[in-house]
Amino acid sequence: MTPDLGAPVSSVKGVGGARAAALARLGVRTLGDLLRCYPRDYEDRRDKRRIGDLSPGVRAVVRATVVSETGGGPRFSRRGRKGGPPLRLLVRDDTGILELVFFHAFYPATALKRGEEYIFYGEATQGARCLRMVHPDFSRADEADGLDLLPVYPLTAGLRQSDLRKWIRGLLALTDAMEESLPADTIAENKLCGIGYALRNIHCPADAVRLREAKYRLVFEELLVLQAGLLLLKNANGRAGLGIAFKGARDGADTARFTEGLPFKLTAAQRRTLGEIESDMESDRVMNRLVQGDVGSGKTVIAAAAMYKAVKSGRQAVIMAPTETLAKQHLEEFEKLFLPHGVRVGFLSGAVKGADRRLLLEKTASNEIDILIGTHALIQPDVVYGNLGLVVTDEQHRFGVRQRVGLSKKGRDPDILVMTATPIPRTLAFILYGDMDISVMDERPPGRRPVVTRAADAGGRKAAYRLVREELAVGHQAYVVAPLIEDSDERALRSATGLYAELSADFHGYAVALIHGRMRQAEKDAVMGAFYAGETALLVSTVLIEVGVNVPNATVMLIENAERFGLAQLHQLRGRVGRGPAQSYCVLITENASAEAAERARVMVSTDDGFAIAEKDLALRGPGEFFGLRQHGIPQLRIANLAKHVKVLKAVKAEAERLLADDPPLTAKKNAALRAAIDALFTSAADIGI
Ligand code: ADP
Numbered sequence: 224m225t226p227d228l229g230a231p232v233s234s235v236k237g238v239g240g241a242r243a244a245a246l247a248r249l250g251v252r253t254l255g256d257l258l259r260c261y262p263r264d265y266e267d268r269r270d271k272r273r274i275g276d277l278s279p280g281v282r283a284v285v286r287a288t289v290v291s292e293t294g295g296g297p298r299f300s301r302r303g304r305k306g307g308p309p310l311r312l313l314v315r316d317d318t319g320i321l322e323l324v325f326f327h328a329f330y331p332a333t334a335l336k337r338g339e340e341y342i343f344y345g346e347a348t349q350g351a352r353c354l355r356m357v358h359p360d361f362s363r364a365d366e367a368d369g370l371d372l373l374p375v376y377p378l379t380a381g382l383r384q385s386d387l388r389k390w391i392r393g394l395l396a397l398t399d400a401m402e403e404s405l406p407a408d409t410i411a412e413n414k415l416c417g418i419g420y421a422l423r424n425i426h427c428p429a430d431a432v433r434l435r436e437a438k439y440r441l442v443f444e445e446l447l448v449l450q451a452g453l454l455l456l457k458n459a460n461g462r463a464g465l466g467i468a469f470k471g472a473r474d475g476a477d478t479a480r481f482t483e484g485l486p487f488k489l490t491a492a493q494r495r496t497l498g499e500i501e502s503d504m505e506s507d508r509v510m511n512r513l514v515q516g517d518v519g520s521g522k523t524v525i526a527a528a529a530m531y532k533a534v535k536s537g538r539q540a541v542i543m544a545p546t547e548t549l550a551k552q553h554l555e556e557f558e559k560l561f562l563p564h565g566v567r568v569g570f571l572s573g574a575v576k577g578a579d580r581r582l583l584l585e586k587t588a589s590n591e592i593d594i595l596i597g598t599h600a601l602i603q604p605d606v607v608y609g610n611l612g613l614v615v616t617d618e619q620h621r622f623g624v625r626q627r628v629g630l631s632k633k634g635r636d637p638d639i640l641v642m643t644a645t646p647i648p649r650t651l652a653f654i655l656y657g658d659m660d661i662s663v664m665d666e667r668p669p670g671r672r673p674v675v676t677r678a679a680d681a682g683g684r685k686a687a688y689r690l691v692r693e694e695l696a697v698g699h700q701a702y703v704v705a706p707l708i709e710d711s712d713e714r715a716l717r718s719a720t721g722l723y724a725e726l727s728a729d730f731h732g733y734a735v736a737l738i739h740g741r742m743r744q745a746e747k748d749a750v751m752g753a754f755y756a757g758e759t760a761l762l763v764s765t766v767l768i769e770v771g772v773n774v775p776n777a778t779v780m781l782i783e784n785a786e787r788f789g790l791a792q793l794h795q796l797r798g799r800v801g802r803g804p805a806q807s808y809c810v811l812i813t814e815n816a817s818a819e820a821a822e823r824a825r826v827m828v829s830t831d832d833g834f835a836i837a838e839k840d841l842a843l844r845g846p847g848e849f850f851g852l853r854q855h856g857i858p859q860l861r862i863a864n865l866a867k868h869v870k871v872l873k874a875v876k877a878e879a880e881r882l883l884a885d886d887p888p889l890t891a892k893k894n895a896a897l898r899a900a901i902d903a904l905f906t907s908a909a910d911i912g913i
């Protein structure tokens with residue numbers, strides 16, 4: 224019999240409305256959730272010492288008896304008022320005396336009794352007369368749990384560590400009879416421990432070995448649910464007969480005519496990628512393909528070629544970009560690319576309103592437009608497509624699974640192509656994009672010279688701006704990027720607005736412009752338009768220009784306070800130059816760089832391979848910060864860490880593939896618990912089509 228893990232947390236003694244609400248903020252609503260609320264860390268209490276063996280800086284457990292109070296004020300009176308004297312106690316064992324200090328401490332004042340023995344845990348520091356511990360953790364010696372590894376839970380306002388420990392320990396008895404959540408063969412083949420054992424030892428590890436077993440099992444399970452869920456999605460979407468079979472060469476819908484008309488030859492990586500896309504499109508499965516291209520690898524023309532094929536097959540195609548600026552840039556490029564082919568191109572963003580918008584929607588519904596370019600506005604409910612066949616999303620890392628799917632629902636199972644300029648470490652791509660096929664474009668068009676990258680400190684700033692001046696003098700353009708929009712008193716960082724004022728004066732005779740995210744769209748468009756047209760020589764910006772901007776005549780990217788940017792951002796920013804035939808430069812100016820920031824600068828100077836940089840970034844920062852997993856549409860992970868658990872991930876991938884090969888819809892009885900976990904993880908499973 225399975226215990227009722229679905230019961231609300233309020234059925235735990237001591238959990239009332241306020242605490243239940245606090246738990247809900249952690250995503251914990253039921254007893255089962257509480258058991259799956261894993262410690263984020265452990266306090267290592269294995270170091271047990273006698274007072275005589277303590278020294279400053281040591282964190283340890285001591286067993287000692289309260290002997291007296293050293294502070295002023297009435298003994299054990301109510302304390303804790305702000306500004307009141309702290310509670311000071313002396314405790315001793317037979318090797319020495321230790322002073323304990325508690326500020327604003329009502330609870331220790333009443334709980335710690337003279338003559339009684341307690342277990343204290345804390346860091347020893349040097350006091351006036353003897354060693355001291357400030358705010359040690361304590362429990363009565365006869366009630367101490369004896370745990371060497373104490374769980375540390377994630378907290379939120381209104382929850383205490385000690386409460387969570389108590390509540391969760393109280394539930395551990397339920398795990399004895401708990402139903403196994405993984406298929407038996409998965410457990411056996413991967414030598415995993417059972418769920419009850421895992422939960423008991425993740426919360427109350429008897430020793431480090433059992434903790435490791437428990438953690439491995441739970442990490443494995445979490446990643447398996449995710450990976451199997453994504454594969455399930457991929458299989459469901461990829462079923463034969465569901466999708467559109469686009470026309471091929473025989474019907475004149477191949478992309479050759481389009482690519483032959485380009486002013487350049489495709490790179491081998493572009494040809495390979497386009498080949499993969501074409502065969503996907505011609506099959507009657509729904510294409511679901513991710514194109515990972517490093518900056519400057521030429522993704523846009525590949526997207527355009529695929530859209531050409533869709534149009535020549537009698538279908539509409541759309542491309543959705545994350546910002547208005549990028550969408551406009553695509554519009555210009557596509558108008559040029561498609562002009563010789565008689566393809567009708569339209570544009571839709573939030574800025575298109577009223578009669579213009581109405582007319583556009585009419586034409587879209589009646590197939591008088593072949594290709595629509597735009598922003599999120601493309602997936603608003605009232606946008607109806609006559610015959611949508613291909614959906615391209617640009618810069619996927621800004622869209623989640625949900626938006627991706629939102630757009631695909633606009634047609635009857637259109638093909639989906641996702642372009643991303645953020646290289647993703649290969650070790651992670653298969654889980655982040657487990658529901659897609661992946662093409663990699665790891666090659667730049669020939670003749671591009673690598674960007675010369677330099678790191679400089681404040682002393683190198685003059686030389687850096689001299690370089691800018693030299694480049695402008697020969698007719699090139701330059702970017703200067705700062706971390707802030709406006710100067711701020713608290714932080715000694717450069718701001719775009721401040722630099723703009725300075726540089727406008729310094730670069731007298733050149734057109735200098737400013738762009739940042741707080742400007743109105745029309746202003747931004749005007750500024751970008753002038754820079755594209757070469758009317759502006761120097762553009763001062765925030766990271767706004769990070770993605771996609773393509774001005775081949777720009778040859779310098781100067782980044783102020785480069786220590787404030789992550790590797791992925793720096794790589795993207797650098798990718799704005801080196802897009803034309805001239806030699807380009809990137810200068811990273813760092814002040815007071817931490818060791819990590821200095822390491823990032825070294826990486827940037829040493830390589831321009833986005834994939835290598837992505838691996839490095841993952842190692843330095845971990846995946847949460849790097850990717851914004853949620854932006855990828857990946858549910859938040861409770862225990863697995865995609866940067867650390869790469870090896871587990873490999874085993875998980877193999878296991879997920881085995882499970883799905885064996886039971887493609889995962890509906891066999893033995894897989895029921897796993898399937899339920901998948902459905903729960905992808906909460907609105909129905910609307911993402913599992
Ligand atoms: P990204 O992959 O960064 O989006 P783009 O698609 O913006 O790169 O392409 C960058 C520039 O390179 C564009 O001006 C594009 O016209 C040009 N380009 C693309 N493919 C090639 C090629 N095979 N040879 C030469 N230039 C190319």
Ligand code: MG
Pocket residue numbers: 522523771
């Ligand atoms: Mg692009």
